[in-house]
Amino acid sequence: MVSIPHGGRLVNRVAKNNRRERLLKEAATLPRVELDLNQALDVENIAHGVYSPLEGFMCYEEVSYVLEDMRLPDDLPWTIPVVLDVNEDDLIGVREGDDISLFFSGKPIAIMKIEEIYKVDVDLYASRVFGTTDPRHPGVSKTLSMKPMLVGGSLELIGETPNKYERYTLHPAETRILFSERGWETIVGFQTRNAPHLGHEYVQKSALVFADGLFINPVIGRKKPGDYKDEVILEAYEALIRNYYPRKSVVLSILRYEMKYAGPREAVHHAIIRKNFGCTHFIVGRDHAGVGNYYGPYEAWEIFKEFPDLGITPLFVREFFYCKKCGGMASEKTCPHSEEHRVKFSGTKTRQILLNGMRPPPELMRPEVVDAILKFENPFVEE
């Protein structure tokens, strides 16, 4: 059966019908904080249960436990704080116990009860979450530039951010029912930020040999220059699934979320999120959620040993490559041949080939996927 939500209950903090109407009117009268897109996505993810059991942004005690012990105060595994940072000006006249309204692009999206206003040591925060305080690390940089005050408390969603990919956005309640309706008992979650090459396909299909269903869950959010654009990733996956996967074995749905690049800690965080979507297993690849050389290639595997009670099974998958001698996809565990026979997958190399308007060879990327990518004049995010 689909996995139990983290903490035992799927959080639902979405106001509906009359209650929503009432809260919308109330929002206009409350002190207001304007959020950026990533904060607004956190609000939506909290409300829809993606971050179950969280019912709002964390208070100091929760942050403290998560930083020190990688667990919530009730001992439930949790590795990345979910916090809301605001300016001091936003809190003029606001006290603990008050309600505030959270806005995005001038529209109210949530009412939040302020349970606590506090500060954290950002250097300690960065050091614990990222294992470094190097300001060149994108997650550290973001942490060091957090606004000075943090507010914790529960929230209720009354509006949503604009979403170009609504058709691909399923909430945990929806994926859980979908998986049950399809009769799936074992569901493997696969996270990606890229268009698929054959290495990805091979990993996913290897998992499908043993599981009932595959949940392909691309992360859609803040991008770095050189990343694939979101629409390119979705078109590429649609082309792959349409041509090479039995439709009834796969669900493609996005996760609107900002990557932290926190390596091991974020690998666990991602697993918890997919558990909340109903997955029973989660693929953890090489350098999961890593960036640059901050983490060892398989460091994200080790951390899972700390969590025998995680409630979702990690599937550790080594790098795949194409072996000309084997005549197909292989890994270190299955291929006895030397490097000269191996064609490795390099995101940088594939990107360069595509940027030059050329076609990656079919042993790297399916032709239909290449067609889908090359339909876009600029498939990659620019500087």
Place this chain on the structure above:
Amino acid sequence: MRRRKYTTVSIPVSLYERIKSIMEGTGFKSVSDYVTYILREVVSMHERERMASPFSEEDVERIKEKLRALGYL
């Protein structure tokens, strides 16, 4: 003030010795660490058995309709 993080649980000495002997070479630093690890596994199994059904019938129908409209069902 941060609340107390640890409490004491008593186990028979014989069990303690048994655990100590099987722990060798496992990488656990203490019997407490080992017992904590094992108990977390057991507790999470019991918690899984107790989960209540989260959706009303109305919610389920509404969601199924959305999934059909999107082509997932």
